[in-house]
Amino acid sequence: xxxxxxxxxxxxxxxxxxxxxxxxxxxxxxxxxxxxxxxxxxxxxxxxxxxxxxxxxxxxxxxxxxxxxxxxxxxxxxxxxxxxxxxxxxxxxxxxxxxxxxxxxxxxxxxxxxxxxxxxxxxxxxxxxxxxxxxxxxxxxxxxxxxxxxxxxxxxxxxxxxxxxxxxxxxxxxxxxxxxxxxxxxxxxxxxxxxxxxxxxxxxxxxxxxxxxxxxxxxxxxxxxxxxxxxxxxxxxxxxxxxxxxxxxxxxxxxxxxxxxxxxxxxxxxxxxxxxxxxxxxxxxxxxxxxxxxxxxxxxxxxxxxxxxxxxxxxxxxxxxxxxxxxxxxxxxxxxxxxxxxxxxxxxxxxxxxxxxxxxxxxxxxxxxxxxxxxxxxxxxxxxxxxxxxxxxxxxxxxxxxxxxxxxxxxxxxxxxxxxxxxxxxxxxxxxxxxxxxxxxxxxxxxxxxxxxxxxxxxxxxxxxxxxxxxxxxxxxxxx
Amino acid sequence: xxxxxxxxxxxxxxxxxxxxxxxxxxxxxxxxxxxxxxxxxxxxxxxxxxxxxxxxxxxxxxxxxxxxxxxxxxxxxxxxxxxxxxxxxx
Numbered sequence: 302x303x304x305x306x307x308x309x310x311x312x313x314x315x316x317x318x319x320x321x322x323x324x325x326x327x328x329x330x331x332x333x334x335x336x337x338x339x340x341x342x343x344x345x346x347x348x349x350x351x352x353x354x355x356x357x358x359x360x361x362x363x364x365x366x367x368x369x370x371x372x373x374x375x376x377x378x379x380x381x382x383x384x385x386x387x388x389x390x391x392x393x394x395x396x397x398x399x400x401x402x403x404x405x406x407x408x409x410x411x412x413x414x415x416x417x418x419x420x421x422x423x424x425x426x427x428x429x430x431x432x433x434x435x436x437x438x439x440x441x442x443x444x445x446x447x448x449x450x451x452x453x454x455x456x457x458x459x460x461x462x463x464x465x466x467x468x469x470x471x472x473x474x475x476x477x478x479x480x481x482x483x484x485x486x487x488x489x490x491x492x493x494x495x496x497x498x499x500x501x502x503x504x505x506x507x508x509x510x511x512x513x514x515x516x517x518x519x520x521x522x523x524x525x526x527x528x529x530x531x532x533x534x535x536x537x538x539x540x541x542x543x544x545x546x547x548x549x550x551x552x553x554x555x556x557x558x559x560x561x562x563x564x565x566x567x568x569x570x571x572x573x574x575x576x577x578x579x580x581x582x583x584x585x586x587x588x589x590x591x592x593x594x595x596x597x598x599x600x601x602x603x604x605x606x607x608x609x610x611x612x613x614x615x616x617x618x619x620x621x622x623x624x625x626x627x628x629x630x631x632x633x634x635x636x637x638x639x640x641x642x643x644x645x646x647x648x649x650x651x652x653x654x655x656x657x658x659x660x661x662x663x664x665x666x667x668x669x670x671x672x673x674x675x676x677x678x679x680x681x682x683x684x685x686x687x688x689x690x691x692x693x694x695x696x697x698x699x700x701x702x703x704x705x706x707x708x709x710x711x712x713x714x715x716x717x718x719x720x721x722x723x724x725x726x727x728x729x730x731x732x733x734x735x736x737x738x739x740x741x742x743x744x745x746x747x748x749x750x751x752x753x754x755x756x757x758x759x760x761x762x763x764x765x766x767x768x769x770x771x772x773x774x775x776x777x778x779x780x781x
Numbered sequence: 782x783x784x785x786x787x788x789x790x791x792x793x794x795x796x797x798x799x800x801x802x803x804x805x806x807x808x809x810x811x812x813x814x815x816x817x818x819x820x821x822x823x824x825x826x827x828x829x830x831x832x833x834x835x836x837x838x839x840x841x842x843x844x845x846x847x848x849x850x851x852x853x854x855x856x857x858x859x860x861x862x863x864x865x866x867x868x869x870x871x
Contacts, residue, residue, distance in 0.1 A: 380808075380836060386804060386841060387801050390848050391801050394793055394794060394796065394797030394800070395797050395798075398786060398793065398859060402786060402787075402790070402859075405861055511828065512828025515828075516829070520820065524821050525820055527820055527823065527830050527833070528816055529832060529833075529836075530816075538812075542805075568856075568858045572852050572858070575848060576845070583841050587837060587838075587841065717794065779787075
């Protein structure tokens, strides 16, 4: 490993540290600690909102896993990845202003605050907290392992050493800076992700002798590489279409994304964020997956999918540029784990501790508790990441679809359907979660659709049916 | 009285649903309409297979332009804070 590759990465990490300390200095003068620490005081403008949405959503799989699969599959996988475009505009248009306005009315800081005020049910609060804790802790650990592996492969230090570097880098700024540090670093990490994608895409096309030459090369190896059905013609239109639920419209149900839709300052900023976010997500998802496909024509014979992106970068770019491009997956991983860490911490502090354990805690206690809980969760994740237990790996597989099955309708119908009540919500969450795990475990891609499809449909039906049968509803002041 | 801001919010949510349907139709229609045939007989545009060019490149650019236009003309700026005048009660 060349030191010239390391330098941009080190500069990147140092800048992130500085942002963390700056956010901490602001936090010291804060007079509403909870809202500032867990939601950045609802201060985000358009650019920041777009970047934090995009960076939280784009993870190790967009930069490492995805290009690896595209390398094996061909253009069909780029087509599938483009189902993520709605994550840029749909979430903010649907949750949009109504969620932001009602969250302010409820003085909600977490997604669960909103559910608690809307449905007025302790069971829903506790079940939601449990689902968020279990699933996001697991996916945080998986991303953490990914981050450490990336450092390990780039610098040659041992896995444990790499884990230490990654953990110190993430934990310090998140613990001291809270949500503001997370959002501000996301802006930088998001920019790095876009820049890295563009540099590498241009380099791969140049190295391959232009798009036409690359395509000819791919067709010569296997014509199916340029078809929408994938190298072995196994990607059916129905299967690929159902990814629009998992990675497109269902993204509304991910708590780490939804909470951002209540954290912006003005509607004007949200409008800008929709445009910037859609361009950003479009660029990254299109670029990185296309890089994976083109990489096959440039450097054939890479066996391990996860090595495609790092290998391409190191082989075809000069060292300093390689360092900048490799900061992109680093940024993607860090910006996902930092959001998950602060979210899991807010769930424990705000939704469990302040709701049930010590409702009358004073400002100093809340402050101490917030720092303490964030630190403990962070250290626990590192502990598990040393040797991830089977259970966590298993849970991580469910995280995305499981959270969507549980929260998508609970949030959307809670906002837009006045008759949605706690019985409907609870039944929908339980059935969504259980059916997702059941189908995943015993049927895989049932009826040729992605696992998430049927649980999302069933949980909608159950929600509506149960709400209609149980007449009781909570009249909210904001309902007409 | 219904909060007037929610009227805008509801309209914008509906626009979001319509946009996703248009997005999906373009994506699906071009990909499987043009890409369903034997890959060796594809026509190419700027080096890309036509289905891929329209579905993933032109379609994405079109969506971004459409979203920008829709936001400019159909989205309303509102205050997100609690309004003092009315809107309290049913």
